Amino acid sequence: MPAAGGTSLRTRLRAWADDLREDAWIVAFVPVALTAMLAALGRSSFAELARTFAFNATIMVLVQLLASGLFNLLLAPMLSGRSRALRWVARAGAVAVAVVVAAELSVRLYAALGWVADVAASRTQVLRIAVVVSVTLFVTAAALERIHDRRRALERREEELRREALHAQLSALQARTNPHFLFNALNTVASLIEDDPALAEQAVERLAGLFRYSLDGSRTLEVPLRDELAAVRDYVEVERLRFGERLRVEFAVDPATESLLVPPLVLQPLVENAVGHGVAASRAGATVRIVAARVDGALELRVEDDAARPAAPRTSRPGSGTALADLRERLRLAYGAAAGLEAGPGVSGGFSARLRLPVAPARAEGQA
Template sequence: MRDTQKRLLTRAATLLGIWVGIGLLTAGQWYMYDLANSQARPWKHYIGPAMVANVLWACVTPIVFSIANRITLQRGRAVRFILTHFAIGLVVSVCHTLIFVMFMSQIDDGWYKMLPHKLAGSLQINVLIYAMMVAIVTTTRALRHLNDRELQAAQMETQLAEAETASLRAQLQPHFLFNALNAISALVRSEPLKAERMIARLGELLRLSIDGHRGQESSLGDELDFTEAYLAIEEARLGERLTVIREIAPEALTATVPSLLLQPLVENAIRHGISGLPQGGTVTISAKVTEACLHIVVADDGAGAASVTEGVGLANTRRRLTRLYGERQSLTMDTAPGRGFRVKVKVPLCTAP
């Protein structure tokens, strides 16, 4: 309750201070005008009327703001909005002038005689002041509405990205389980120690994949840890047919990337480039920082293809990169028969806390 009262008093004091400042400027303007015409009078003849007029506006301002908040600009009703506020502005102008003359007449009886002249002379300026206050309220409402919509859109984008990441996890887990369990079942009797190590790696992989602290972005180091758990299972399954080369610059480890960025790229390289070849092949993962950007390359020396076919995984990766970084990112691919497949990702450099 005290905070509310303090806030209201602060607003009232600010409003009064603004109008008093305007009053001083108005008094100075009147004085300079009369001085230029050699008709200058003592300052009290300027300060008094200016202060009364502007203090009255300070009292009227909350009422005008309340009216402007009730009678709002709506689509298709602009003419009605303008005419309604014009009529209210005329009423406010007349009331302001009547009260002003009443107060000033307590000082000088001659002000009653000036009432018609004052009504005619102040009508336009008073209506303009009312219109400016209505415009301030209308513009503020429009900006607040725009900010709310932008905030809602940003929240929806974030929720969509998080849901997409969660969906990726949900897709990856059964896929890992299926392939890994098949590989483990083939080794349980012939190589039990190897099967045991694969089970341990599988547990680590599942733990990382369901980590609730992983948002839509994580550090490259965390993504490499996740990918390493996956690679351990593939290396156990493919044996000497799979070679993995890692070329990771130390400064790249703290850079942020979309969660689950690397694993699908590495999986594509193994499944489509290496696993189908009797002799196997090499997958190279490299990352470096240049020109305020993180550059990641996942390449294999497998069979390659005559043209690039962007499947669901790559299309999803491109969509997530665009949503997170806009035009500041890029994803390119190149391939050729017998020359493997290479994916290049560039994202703006931002380090994880």
């Protein structure tokens, strides 16, 4: 028997309906069992057995309706936050009241049908039967609730452990991604220090933003897309100092998508791949295009480049494919089948990576 979970009428009615649904099998089982026991004794005719079954079923239905309704609609809201023992005392009181009322209603109903001759004598007998039946109902329901409580506690604990394990796996993959791009960015700064200290200083300033984002991203599993795009712009500016006009970048971002939540460092590895395997490998450089839009109810992110690729497959380069594999694993752990990453040759040459993520709006500040 679930307890009422709120004070609104709708909540109380839902709790009452849940109560009736969970205990329906007890209401059906008890009349059948009592009638079967009486039939096994062989002392009653079929008509008497039918009347006994109807009588017991009527009492059971009335007791359950009245006891559950009295508790969930009236008593439970007043006992919200109180101890379990007090709630069970209140439930027992509701059952006691329901037994008395159900017995009286049953006697009067079957007296009107002509099945009861002596109302006073029958009232006492029916009340005894109702008490036995109701105690059986109450004890069985209490035992079942304890079993359900233990099962729910185990399920909650399993869910907590699963989430903790998921968070640990995602953090490990994210931690492996962060040093990857930071190491490459530091190499860019190192290559500029001797040739152009001023540009190296600019690169360091950009790197400060990347470090900050990297550290903040290690503490959360989702960030607004606008933050991810800001980190990508910082990264692009660092690499532009290295490649100059060979690196051309275009952003095509639907403003409505910037507040949507994405995993941190979900775009940056794709942009880094495009720069490292496209721009760096092409004497003429390449244009990297970054697209964000809502498509068919999902958030679609694309990173494309138009660099001419060498004959050898892209995945043959040392270290290539790691970022894509890690990103796919992160998406699988975080979203399951709701997210995906497709990567391969672009339609008009170059390389294209397309991410599909479930739409999740950013939370307001201070919201858990």
